[in-house]
Amino acid sequence: MSANKNILKFESAGSKEILQKYGIVFVLILMIIGISILEPAFLSSYNVFNVLTQSAIFGIMALGMTFVIISKGIDLSVGSVLALAGVVLASLAQTADATGKYFPNLAEMPVFFPILAALAVGALMGGFTGLLIAKTHIPAFISSLGMMTVARGFALIYSDGKPISTLVPSLTRLGGKLFGFLPIPVIIYFIMIVISAVLLNKTRFGKSAYAVGGNIKAAEVSGVNVNQTLIAIYAYCGLLAGLAAVVFAGRVGSVHPGAATGYELTAIAATTIGGTSHSGGIGTIWGAFVGALILAVLRNGLTLLGVDAYWQQVTEGVIIVVAVIIDMRKNATKD
Amino acid sequence: MAEEKYILEMTDIVKTFPGVKALKGVQLKVQAGEIHALMGENGAGKSTLMNCLAGVHGQTAGTILFDGEVRENYNTIQALEMGISMIHQELSPVLHRPIMENIWLGREPLNRFGLVDHQKMYDMSVKVLKEIDLDEDPRTEMVNLTVAKMQMIEIAKAVSFDSKLIIMDEPTSALADKEVKQLFTIMRKLKESGKSIIYISHKLDEVYEITDRISVFRDGTYIGTEDTIKLSEDKLIQMMVGREVNELFPKVDCPIGDVKMEVKGLTHNRYFKDVSFTVKKGEILGIAGLIGAGRTEVIETIFGIREKVSGEILIDGKVVNIESPRDAIANHMALLTEDRRQSGIFPMLSVRLNMAITNFPKFLNKFGLIRDRDVKKECDDYVKKIQVKTPSLNQRVENLSGGNQQKVLVSRWLMTNPEILFLDEPTRGIDVGAKSEIHSLITQLAGEGKSIVMVSSELPEVMGMSDRIMIMHEGRITGIVENRKDLTQEELMTYATGKAGKKGA
Incomplete structure (x- = not known):
């Protein structure tokens, strides 16, 4: 990853500010140290990959969410979009001999096409959410809330409320490991981290996202194509939800239309913990990665330590709020 | 010299923030019943001093003697109670609540059941508003008021506290000339009733019009206090910037070329009608007028931010179609x-x-x-x-x-x-030093052959910088004049108020 460090690191690096800026990383490190003292098995390579794999699905969604929240928006629909893209994907990628096949006469095709369909469904749904926001100026919360319900509805309609399973091995292999130890979901996740970081920091699109979130009026006056930017941001977010559906199908081996309920909130939480500000204009891909990791470490660690699942939820909620409080204080001291 | 009865004496005030010494032992003495200007560039320490006075934050060292007593360690509410009100530059009214609730916010009159007594609140508000000659129904929601009116409500609030000293931080920065006059009338009235006002402003003409004395600060130090009528403008600026600013408006004549942009019959369905003008290469065209005359709207429409109903824009003789700022930028x-x-x-x-x-x-x-x-x-x-x-x-x-x-x-x-620059109030809210730098930059750009259209509400700025001046009144152009040496502010004002045509006869 060292080659990508320049892209992933924060824009400036005044030595005084490092502690402030990387505060959240220290939180992560403290958590890792704490948990591994209590439970040394936490640091086994098997478990480390396990943690990363667990964070991959909502981590990928958090990458798109970072663009959305930087633009001062929110996307509540990504969980439902994952389900819709997932059932479409699964219906096109069943084995020839699957019982109760969705398309009984459909021959097996290269897995590339079902994946492309999932990505297209995701991008289309997301793009439509963005289009609504750009053209009608309704709040992103409302627009994406509508899409959340509509996409879930379509997923149920499409699948008739039933899970679609018996997927081709070339798809389920994406949930497995390369060379017997490297989880493919993690590889996909890392590739998307790099692509997202490049998009956010090195392209006009990324800078426009910051500008739209920083001051939408000033963005318009400065020649930023605000509508196009908004549509692209939500389309990218939807596209990543589609990709998350691919990873999901690969790992689970089937897709249920009720899948990924509530995943949007985990993605939002990861992004927020990573320091992306809901007031717009502030946020990094690196932060979304660390935020997703904190959530995954927390879940995995608490499970290893035998903490009750209900208490895990309570802890997670507290962590999210505390992270945001710390983050707001960080911004306040800069005034 | 009249008897020196001070309502406020601040001495040796020091204020340090982490890493910065914002005030280095300054003083300020304000007499009862005077309007006292505080002047200095941004960062001179005026606001910090006023925040100390109004209880926003305590001073690090020094004493505050107010109304005959030494005052220490008080907060903003206690400051209000002892008679010090501050009207901030940025108002923060509760927009969707009525005037009266804004005035009595946090100290609403209660009836015997402990519920808000709206009738009493109304009566009290009517009385307070009358004291400053403000004819508004206390039940009007704040959101319906102009910024000027909101400011007056703030003053009414100060009056309701029976404040002896009112601090006004750049109260006119968002006001039209007429509203400024109104504000000044109220200020004079308050002064007659024995109240003192501390007035912070960057606008020299206003300071000379309304204030009795001026205290100047620079870089956190106290420079001096003078009677306004005895202090020349040059001397004042010199005190503020610590050096002589020879020319505030360093306009240098430069060669003017062919017509760069022509606007023909530009019309907006609400703000302006039939606006036509040209600007040449190397020319500075000033646009003057009162607030609400439609000046900003004209240039925003040319730039594609607002939608025009009719009219066309020609650049270098060719009609261009501008529907968004992106188009405008593409047209330089x-x-x-x-x-x-x-x-x-x-x-x-x-x-x-x-x-x-x-x-x-x-x-x-x-x-x-x-x-x-x-x-x-x-x-x-x-x-x-x-x-x-x-x-x-x-x-x-x-x-x-x-x-x-x-x-x-x-x-x-x-x-x-760019080849055509639209500058809308380019020096608003900027201190004297930076202002003069921006002025010389504008002149330099014109010298490079760029066309400049500058909207400004400050007549001295328009007259100091422009080659020609276009004046608007209520959405129409009332005059386009060459900037002659003998052009007066009064002449421009006759255009700006729409009286020019009638007067001509």
């Missing part, structure tokens, strides 16, 4: 908007991104990625060239002073290499 136009915070800067983003945002197309490599090194180099060049004071390009632009924010915006537009 630039617009420095009126409200820097609202539609200019991206407050939390870096100086670098604020400068580069309009210019990314020229910084992309063949893969569509931004060449950071080139961005940095060009930004650095502009920081040097127009002397933007910033610790680094990564500084958030909101941490710069108003003048430097404006310079960042100027850099953004100059990087696009």
Whole structure:
């Protein structure tokens, strides 16, 4: 990853500010140290990959969410979009001999096409959410809330409320490991981290996202194509939800239309913990990665330590709020 | 000299913030029943001093003697109770609640059941409003009022506290001339009733019109206090900037070329009608008029922010179609908007991104990625060239002073290499030093053959900078005049108030 460090690191690096800026990383490190003292098995390579794999699905969604929240928006629909893209994907990628096949006469095709369909469904749904926001100026919360319900509805309609399973091995292999130890979901996740970081920091699109979130009026006056930017941001977010559906199908081996309920909130939480500000204009891909990791470490660690699942939820909620409080204080001291 | 009865004596006030000594032992003495101006460049310490006085934060050292007593360790509410009110530059009314609830916020009169007594609140509000001759129904929601009226409500609030000293921080920055007059009438009335007013402003003409004495600060130190009528404008500026600013408006005549842009019959369905004018290469066209005359709307429409109903725009003799700021930028136009915070800067983003945002197309490599090194180099060049004071390009632009924010915006537009520049109130809320730097920059740009259209509400600025002056009144052009040596503010005002036609006979 060292080659990508320049892209992933924060824009400036005044030595005084490092502690402030990387505060959240220290939180992560403290958590890792704490948990591994209590439970040394936490640091086994098997478990480390396990943690990363667990964070991959909502981590990928958090990458798109970072663009959305930087633009001062929110996307509540990504969980439902994952389900819709997932059932479409699964219906096109069943084995020839699957019982109760969705398309009984459909021959097996290269897995590339079902994946492309999932990505297209995701991008289309997301793009439509963005289009609504750009053209009608309704709040992103409302627009994406509508899409959340509509996409879930379509997923149920499409699948008739039933899970679609018996997927081709070339798809389920994406949930497995390369060379017997490297989880493919993690590889996909890392590739998307790099692509997202490049998009956010090195392209006009990324800078426009910051500008739209920083001051939408000033963005318009400065020649930023605000509508196009908004549509692209939500389309990218939807596209990543589609990709998350691919990873999901690969790992689970089937897709249920009720899948990924509530995943949007985990993605939002990861992004927020990573320091992306809901007031717009502030946020990094690196932060979304660390935020997703904190959530995954927390879940995995608490499970290893035998903490009750209900208490895990309570802890997670507290962590999210505390992270945001710390983050707001960080911004306040800069005034 | 009249008897020196001071309502306020602040002595040896020191205020330190972490790493900064904002006030280095200053003094301020205000007499009862006087209007006292506080002047100095941004960062001189005026606001810090007033915040100490109004209880926003305590001073590090020094004494405050108010109304015959030494006052220590008080907060803003206690300050109000002892008779010190502060009207901040940025008002923060509760917009969707009525006037009366805003006046009595936090101290609503209660009936015997402990519920709010609205009738009593209403009666009390009527009385307070009457005291300052403000004819508004206390039940009107704040959101329906103009900024000027909101300010008057703030004054009414101060009156309701029976304040002996009212601090006004740049109260006229958002007011039209007529509203300023109204404000001054109220200020004189308050003065007659024995109240003292501390008046912070950057506008020299207003300070000379309304104040009795002036105290000047510079870099956290006290420079001096003089009677307003005895202090010449040159002397005052010299006290403020610590050096002589020879010319506030360093307009140099430069060669004027062919017509660059022609606007024909431009009409907006609400703000203006049938606006036609030309601007030549190397020319500065000033647009004067009262607030609400439609000046900002005209240039925003040309720039594609607002939609026109009819009319056309010609550049170099060819009709151009501009439907968005992007089209305008493609036609080599630039617009420095009126409200820097609202539609200019991206407050939390870096100086670098604020400068580069309009210019990314020229910084992309063949893969569509931004060449950071080139961005940095060009930004650095502009920081040097127009002397933007910033610790680094990564500084958030909101941490710069108003003048430097404006310079960042100027850099953004100059990087696009524009041929026509629209400057809307380019020096509003900027201190004298930065103002004169921006003026010389404008002149320099005209010298390079760029066409400049400058809207300004400050007549001395318009008259000092422009080659020609176009005056608007209620959405129409009432006159376009050459900027002659003998042109007077009165003449411009007759156009601006729409009386020019009738008077001519």
